[in-house]
Amino acid sequence: MSDPPARSGREHSARSHFDRRGTTYDQAEVHHRIVAILAAGADMRPGLRVLDVATGTGLLAFEAAGRVGPAGRVVGVDVSEGMLAEANRKAAEAAPRNLDFAVGDAERLDLSPASFDRLVCASALVLMSDIPRALRHWHDLLKPGGIIAFDTPARPFGISGTVAEIASRHGIRLRYADVADTPGKCRSLLEEAGFQVVAVTTELANAAPIELEKAIGFWDDHMDHPAWQALKEAPPATRDAIRSAYVDGIAAVATGGQVPNDTALNFAFGRKPS
Numbered sequence: 001m002s003d004p005p006a007r008s009g010r011e012h013s014a015r016s017h018f019d020r021r022g023t024t025y026d027q028a029e030v031h032h033r034i035v036a037i038l039a040a041g042a043d044m045r046p047g048l049r050v051l052d053v054a055t056g057t058g059l060l061a062f063e064a065a066g067r068v069g070p071a072g073r074v075v076g077v078d079v080s081e082g083m084l085a086e087a088n089r090k091a092a093e094a095a096p097r098n099l100d101f102a103v104g105d106a107e108r109l110d111l112s113p114a115s116f117d118r119l120v121c122a123s124a125l126v127l128m129s130d131i132p133r134a135l136r137h138w139h140d141l142l143k144p145g146g147i148i149a150f151d152t153p154a155r156p157f158g159i160s161g162t163v164a165e166i167a168s169r170h171g172i173r174l175r176y177a178d179v180a181d182t183p184g185k186c187r188s189l190l191e192e193a194g195f196q197v198v199a200v201t202t203e204l205a206n207a208a209p210i211e212l213e214k215a216i217g218f219w220d221d222h223m224d225h226p227a228w229q230a231l232k233e234a235p236p237a238t239r240d241a242i243r244s245a246y247v248d249g250i251a252a253v254a255t256g257g258q259v260p261n262d263t264a265l266n267f268a269f270g271r272k273p274s
């Protein structure tokens with residue numbers, strides 16, 4: 001799989017933001033919960049070939065490798081070498097023989113058509129620069145009858161959703177918050193890419209509040225997140241106004257120094273027709 005040259009601010013952000021999160025990413029319980037739901041819903045059975053696009057530190061790829069067993073095969077691809085370094089560190093420890101990681105852009109993978117039984121994408125579909133095109137590409141990579149599984153931000157979407165709502169009031173659209181926030185939008189995305197809808201569910205992935213200080217720090221920590229590209233490019237005065245409204249807003253709803261951070265996700269499963 002080739003390592004393509006950076007082509008946009010978004011892709012550059014994906015690399016720099018996630019490169020520095022590789023060693024701490026697995027600490028957040030919510031990521032493990034998402035992976036468990038996708039792996040269970042994707043019906044991974046022994047002997048299957050699985051592609052995990054935007055694999056990150058490989059949480060879902062390792063889960064898949066356990067489920068498909070020695071007769072199966074799992075490939076995890078990601079643009080972030082920092083995230084993949086962590087995936088490879090874990091692979092060196094666990095030494096699974098049916099799992100490989102590679103650097104690659106999920107939107108243009110140089111892989112044979114119809115070569116995978118399952119294609120999974122955890123917490124990353126909304127980061128793709130052209131979501132319908134990415135889904136069509138992934139449809140090509142699946143065998144007839146193969147299953148795709150992904151999750152998308154729903155509502156409420158925690159403090160990320162708060163930022164997106166305030167940004168929208170200032171005329172800045174943060175696409176992750178509304179591009180696939182309903183089961184209906186997820187169904188349409190699947191169908192327009194040629195998949196039959198198997199199931200779309202909405203679940204509360206996180207109900208734990210976040211400390212006010214961390215919620216404020218979230219702003220600085222996420223400014224280089226690829227999903228915040230439009231915010232990063234906003235005029236500084238607009239960005240400052242959004243930040244002030246965000247900090248005031250979360251401080252106003254905090255109780256005992258804790259900010260509500262209920263985060264719901266849609267889980268979508270589709271099948272490539274046989």
Ligand SMILES: C[S@@+](CC[C@H](N)C(=O)[O-])C[C@H]1O[C@@H](n2cnc3c(N)ncnc32)[C@H](O)[C@@H]1O
Nearest residue numbers: 014018054055056078079080105106122123124
């Ligand atoms: C929130 S993390 C999810 C990681 C992993 N799927 C998980 O759930 O643990 C998003 C990942 O998407 C990757 N990513 C973003 N855009 C990508 C692209 N075009 N191709 C491949 N990976 C991409 C980032 O580098 C990052 O590792």
